[in-house]
Amino acid sequence: MAALVSSGGLYALADRSDEGHAAAVAALSQAGGLVALAPVITEAVQLAERLLDEAAGDRLLGAVVGGELLFQPLEPRDWTAAQALRRAEEGLSLTDALVLAVAARLGVETVLCREPALARAARRQGRRPLPEE
Secondary structure, eight states: OEEEEEEHHHHHHOTTTTTHHHHHHHHHHHHSSSSHHHHHHHHHHHHHHHTTTTHHHHHHHHHHHHHHHOOOOOOHHHHHHHHHHHHSSTOOOOOOOOHHHHHHTTTTTTTEEOOOHHHHHHHTTTEEEEEEE
């Protein structure tokens, strides 16, 4: 099954100069595909446009429109689970908590991420963060 991707993981894939780019590309080949949430896509596009250029953000959006990234809608229960995760996991952003909540709901074991707090929380849940440290 495909991996859920975080904002940091998606940005690292888009930015060839990012120190995590090569590891993210290798992780993508291991994962076999990526599932993205709307907040993840929004954050990654904003990062790409701010740190790279508008065309980089447009390429990320194009990956969703073109089906290269699988889009997973949020459900009301994901927000409840994310709220609980944020209380339990120090430093976890709302978007990262949503990634873990959806991973749990869908039974996805792999998360492509660059955020240390998300990687730690994923490991505590028995999930596999990629790239591995």
